[in-house]
């Protein structure tokens with residue numbers, strides 16, 4: 001069915017406040033998880049990562065080695081209602097369904113999902129929404145004739161999903177513009193991390209550096225990452241100076257900030273707690289601070305990296 005001016009209802013108002021982050025309110029529903037177990041989606045649940053059945057088939061042999069990049073559920077027709085948001089919503093509204101925008105529509109993806117959220121709000125139907133990065137899946141035989149270069153997919157998928165997540169829209173995401181399933185899953189989780197929607201690894205905030213920077217930002221960041229990269233969920237800010245650094249640390253849990261030439265101040269949140277630590281010992285003192293505040297755990301024993309290419 002195609003939409004025309006005559007059968008399209010008037011566009012509703014923005015379903016979100018563009019100046020303040022508030023997650024769209026949705027119903028918590030139970031769907032089938034990756035291994036058939038009950039999985040909650042929507043409400044206050046963390047945002048889930050979906051995979052298409054065809055993509056799952058390609059990586060099912062290494063599903064146990066996906067680690068942090070394991071998808072939460074497989075998209076299937078029974079738990080998902082696909083809509084054209086330009087048209088009136090259906091009157092049949094199963095209480096346990098998720099909704100999404102139908103593939104193949106000639107709409108920009110951000111516009112399509114904002115319109116869908118607005119339609120649902122207007123109709124008082126708080127169904128959870130499955131976001132897609134594209135309405136044109138990159139699989140052989142569909143609308144995209146050849147795979148797009150990954151860097152382009154990375155940018156367009158991040159722009160689409162990141163914008164919508166920052167609008168507060170979305171209870172699950174599906175990256176389908178990337179053909180390689182492992183790459184698509186990595187991209188999915190990294191988009192959620194960058195949007196602050198689901199933290200699956202250590203989060204770093206670093207200033208861009210400028211004439212005020214009091215230490216080698218790249219080298220120091222690399223040393224801090226080497227010591228803390230296994231601390232899932234911890235957010236660390238690395239700022240070159242105390243002039244602007246503390247104000248730009250956002251909601252970091254710990255801060256490493258240049259206090260004077262060769263001297264570092266350490267922060268818990270926005271409060272400075274250790275002053276003028278010699279730079280040579282500052283990374284280990286940061287680790288001590290993380291330990292003192294109960295956020296440290298030992299890194300896992302190294303094992304072979306999961307094969308995620310493809």
Ligand code: SF4
Nearest residue numbers: 207210213240241245
């Ligand atoms: S935090 Fe300080 S060093 Fe870093 S960019 Fe801002 S002013 Fe420059």
